[in-house]
Amino acid sequence: xxxxxxxxxxxxxxxxxxxxxxxxxxxxxxxxxxxxxxxxxxxxxxxxxxxxxxxxxxxxxxxxxxxxxxxxxxxxxxxxxxxxxxxxxxxxxxxxxxxxxxxxxxxxxxxxxxxxxxxxxxxxxxxxxxxxxxxxxxxxxxxxxxxxxxxxxxxxxxxxxxxxxxxxxxxxxxxxxxxxxxxxxxxxxxxxxxxxxxxxxxxxxxxxxxxxxxxxxxxxxxxxxxxxxxxxxxxxxxxxxxxxxxxxxxxxxxxxxxxxxxxxxxxxxxxxxxxxxxxxxxxxxxxxxxxxxxxxxxxxxxxxxxxxxxxxxxxxxxxxxxxxxxxxxxxxxxxxxxxxxxxxxxxxxxxxxxxxxxxxxxxxxxxxxxxxx
Numbered sequence: 001x002x003x004x005x006x007x008x009x010x011x012x013x014x015x016x017x018x019x020x021x022x023x024x025x026x027x028x029x030x031x032x033x034x035x036x037x038x039x040x041x042x043x044x045x046x047x048x049x050x051x052x053x054x055x056x057x058x059x060x061x062x063x064x065x066x067x068x069x070x071x072x073x074x075x076x077x078x079x080x081x082x083x084x085x086x087x088x089x090x091x092x093x094x095x096x097x098x099x100x101x102x103x104x105x106x107x108x109x110x111x112x113x114x115x116x117x118x119x120x121x122x123x124x125x126x127x128x129x130x131x132x133x134x135x136x137x138x139x140x141x142x143x144x145x146x147x148x149x150x151x152x153x154x155x156x157x158x159x160x161x162x163x164x165x166x167x168x169x170x171x172x173x174x175x176x177x178x179x180x181x182x183x184x185x186x187x188x189x190x191x192x193x194x195x196x197x198x199x200x201x202x203x204x205x206x207x208x209x210x211x212x213x214x215x216x217x218x219x220x221x222x223x224x225x226x227x228x229x230x231x232x233x234x235x236x237x238x239x240x241x242x243x244x245x246x247x248x249x250x251x252x253x254x255x256x257x258x259x260x261x262x263x264x265x266x267x268x269x270x271x272x273x274x275x276x277x278x279x280x281x282x283x284x285x286x287x288x289x290x291x292x293x294x295x296x297x298x299x300x301x302x303x304x305x306x307x308x309x310x311x312x313x314x315x316x317x318x319x320x321x322x323x324x325x326x327x328x329x330x331x332x333x334x335x336x337x338x339x340x341x342x343x344x345x346x347x348x349x350x351x352x353x354x355x356x357x358x359x360x361x362x363x364x365x366x367x368x369x370x371x372x373x
Contacts, residue, residue, distance in 0.1 A: 025298040027160040030306070031210070032070035032290050035245040035271030036078045037112070039100050041090030042277050046323045047099070052084050056103030059275060063327045066288055066310050068108030071159055074166070075104065075274060076214065076245040077112040077141075081133045082122030090277070092174070093121045098133045105137040115143025115168040115187045116214040116246065120175045127185050142212070143168030143187045151184040154200040162208070162295045165201035169194060170214035171246070189215065189230060195237040202238065207302050208293050211239040216247040216270050221282060221359055223251055223269045232256065235265040240304065241291065242267045249273075249282045250355070252362045253289075253307075266291065266304055275314060275327060285313035285330055285352035287360070311356035313349045315341065330356065 047054040060067070067073050079094040081101060089095045104112070112134055119127055127144050134141045145151040156163050169187040178185060187193070194211065201209050211234050216227050223231070223244075231242050235256045242265060244251070251270035258264065272286030292306040313330035317323065319340040328338065330353035333346055341349070 025296050027162050027295045027297055028292050029071040029159050029162050029164075030069070030290065030292045031072050031074065031241075032067055032108075032288055033074040033212075033243050033268070033271060034067075034274040034288050035076055035250075035286050036248060036273045036276060037075045037100075037104065038273065038276035038278075039079045039090065039094065039096040040277035041088075043090070043275070043325060044088055044097055044100070046325065047097075047103075052097070054097045054099035056100050057106050059325050060103060060107035060327060063288065063310070063312060063329065064107045066329075070108070070290065072111060072157065073109050074111045074113065074210075074212070074243070075109055076116060076212070076271075077104075077114055077130075077134075078116050078118050078245075080119060080122040080126040081130045082126035083129050086122060086126075094118050095122055095126070098136075101133055101137045101139070105139055109139060111140045111142060111166060113143050113168045113212045113214070113245075114141045115170040115212075117170055117172050117174045119144055119170070119186055120173045120177055123175075123177050124179075124182055124185065142166050143170070145185055148184045151187075154197065154204050154206075156201065156204055156206050161297055162293050163206050164208040164210060164293060165198075165204075165206040166210045166212065167194065167197050167201070168212040168214070171216075189213065191230070191233050191237075194234055198234075198238045207295055208240045208304075209238060210241045210243060212243045212245070214246045215244055216251070218247055219249055219283065220247055221249050221251055227269065231267055231269070235267070240265055243289075244268060244270050245272075246270065247272070248276070248278055250286055250359050252359055254363050266307065273314070274312065275325065277316070277325075279316065281348075281351065282355060284348065285311065285356065287311050287356060309356075309360065311353050313352040315345060315349075317342070317345065 047056050049055050079096040081098050082095040086095050131141050156165050169189045171189050247270040250272035254267045256265050274286050288310040290308040295302045311330045312327050315326045330349050333350040
């Protein structure tokens, strides 16, 4: 997954114009996205190998083939990597070992969203160290910045002659410990700024724009009015895809048609948890979503297609002689039983799968089940 990244200092995407008449001229890139990547204290304690060495790779081993097949895989890093000089901790003030990033990189992640309410848990130094460590593992962060020039720039990624921009914003910070002159370091949800950033990306020839919002009431399965209104504004400003996280639960998918325009946007109101220690119903699983960007290189028309998903459930328990977390495709609860699953595990995994289908079908949208083929 080689990333071609172009930074620009400072209108052209056409979502609905599907032109398959010249198939040989079509370029394509595939995006996979997940919700919250959390690391509670039990997770890093179970991943501990030695004094300051942790192995998170086994957590992702079964879903890794789904994540690494995409051209770009995106997730919301809802923790900070403040370094071992500060004590590792889980909720409510996170500091996670850098080896968590090693596990994410190995699993296939390319881009981590860092604009969320926990990003200031390690203060300003925590933001800087988190960005540095993400980059050290050859991944990109979006939504936080080490200097104002980066904050004011548009980032456009390119592959197969398709250019797209990924923007990220959070509704708030749990600990507002940044000085006023450092406020640029984290993108807060500000619709004036979002509109300007989308226009900036378009001016620099982005074919598609993805906006990732950290928004929504925790443990709710439907977006509230503020959530909906914010998404609607972002769509009207020109986002092609809106990804959301923060609720720790899965919420519906919707196609929103732009007013007075002949195009639409794809909205995921919440992708739910991907990995965490939250064990209750609706938060012990989530989804991997998948979609493709297409561009006709002859006439410049673009469209989005192949929207798919993989429902997942997080196992926590004993496997052989060790305790571990493992992310599992929940649709396999009826077709394959992993030997470490108990009867209760299978019941909860099946319930998670049924809950996923219920919420994804709620607005009449039927994405395809992902495969590794």
